Amino acid sequence: MVGNVLHVYNDFEPDKGGGGVARHIAGLAEILATRGISVRVAAKVVDCRAGGGAYQVERAGWREFWRHVLWADIVHVHGARKPYAVLAALLAVLLGRRLIYTPHCYYDEDDGVLKALGKRLWDTTGERWLLRYSDAVILLSEYWLQYLTARRLSVAHPAIIPNCVLGSEVDGRRRPRSGQLRGTPALLSVGRLDPVKRIDDAIRALTCTTLAEAVLHVVGRGPDQERLAALADELNVGERVQFYGFAEDAEVARLAAAADVFVMPSAAEGMPTVLIEMTLMGLPVVASDIPGNRAVLDLLGLDVLFPLGDVLRMAERIKQAVATPLSETVERTVRDNFTWECTAHRVAALYREPVQ
Structure with a gap:
């Protein structure tokens, strides 16, 4: 007992x-x-x-x-x-x-x-x-x-x-996928704005020819925002990076439903719940090949990891993810193992x- x-x-x-x-x-x-x-x-x-x-x-x-x-x-x-x-x-x-x-x-x-x-x-x-x-x-x-x-x-x-x-809480927030966010594709990042999250890699990925029309939507707050905004301007992609600051769960769910791919380029993670939540919401993900991300994505059988800091490979993974919707099997595996x-x-x- x-x-x-x-x-x-x-x-x-x-x-x-x-x-x-x-x-x-x-x-x-x-x-x-x-x-x-x-x-x-x-x-x-x-x-x-x-x-x-x-x-x-x-x-x-x-x-x-x-x-x-x-x-x-x-x-x-x-x-x-x-x-x-x-x-x-x-x-x-x-x-x-x-x-x-x-x-x-x-x-x-x-x-x-x-x-x-x-x-x-x-x-x-x-x-x-x-x-x-x-x-x-x-x-x-x-x-x-x-x-x-x-x-x-x-x-x-x-x-x-x-x-x-x-799982029930995530299900309560999930919305039908609409793909209505600005950008082709529309990329979503959610988390603390800190150098360890390496959002700057996602910003650099916007300079790749395959992502010339992509827009990065960044949700979160933290000490790195000023540096990230300056980098976007320096790379001439400032108009394609949108910062939202902190957002309530309902707003994050709305953005997830309207985005095409979730990106997580972090240098270190324990086992990120945001990856779990995004897959439960049906949003394809790409992530850096670090142990915390691999512990989730390998079990799901998703070939969406890219070498840490490899911007070109990240861009390739994003294009592949856009063309590969998550299957019911993946979502069921997430639910069985990570709820x-x-x-x-x-x-x-x-x-x-x-x-x-």
């Missing part, structure tokens, strides 16, 4: 651009809650709209944290190299609660020296402790186990469970019987 489950993350704003981790937690929490499990999410920053009554969402600072851990039988910590995660885990161990850990956000690209040193210090202290003393560590793919081993970070009790989305409706039982099993 699974008792009270407490999910812990630093920033829980799944409906306000809080990122893939918050959406990951929200989908899992909702499915667990609808299956008779008492679920609570505790975070320093919360969206008051989250939960919708299916589960509790609590804003918890350092002083309030102990009462949430006392309530819980199982503490599921979602980490992103934040001290908040270690505090929750320490309290769980001290109070005899079962501890489950899911690490997220191992981004090391384009770090300055000080930031890189800080991450390395964290990995050899807080991260090492979490990986060693958790009753189970959920990794999104086999690659992350290899990644941690290469960094001499041992995982005592690993379990491979992929990133997932709430919480089909996968949450594996997490619940870990709650009942931790990996030994």
Whole structure:
């Protein structure tokens, strides 16, 4: 019998651009809650709209944290190299609660020296402790186990469970495909505007002769927007790059229905839920050949990856994707492998019987 489950993350704003981790937690929490499990999410920053009554969402600072851990039988910590995660885990161990850990956000690209040193210090202290003393560590793919081993970070009790989305929620937003966005083809990008996402590669792809009439529609906000806009102007494609800023889920769904291809040129990803959502919406995708993207697309049997930074190959993949609509088999495979409706039982099993 699974008792009270407490999910812990630093920033829980799944409906306000809080990122893939918050959406990951929200989908899992909702499915667990609808299956008779008492679920609570505790975070320093919360969206008051989250939960919708299916589960509790609590804003918890350092002083309030102990009462949430006392309530819980199982503490599921979602980490992103934040001290908040270690505090929750320490309290769980001290109070005899079962501890489950899911690490997220191992981004090391384009770090300055000080930031890189800080991450390395964290990995050899807080991260090492979490990986060693958790009753189970959920990794999104086999690659992350290899990644941690290469960094001499041992995982005592690993379990491979992929990133997932709430299929019913995506279905509720899906719209009939219209292909009405400007551009032939119309390319869509959704995510944080950060150098690690390499949106500049997609902008450079617009200079290829095969994409001379393509338009890139960029949804998201972040520190890289000014540089990206300047690059588009420098390459004389500024009129073919449209920035939308942050968009609500309904607007993203509308854009996905009207676009021809979703592009993800990232240098690093854990296991991007946006790829999963776009395929569930029937939008063809192309993506950089990195482990996080490959973990999703190889299972779907889609030959849509291009070498990281290879703009010409990206352009070729885009043209192929436009001519190859997603099949019902692909969408069914996505649903069977990457939705919480089909996968949450594996997490619940870990709650009942931790990996030994």
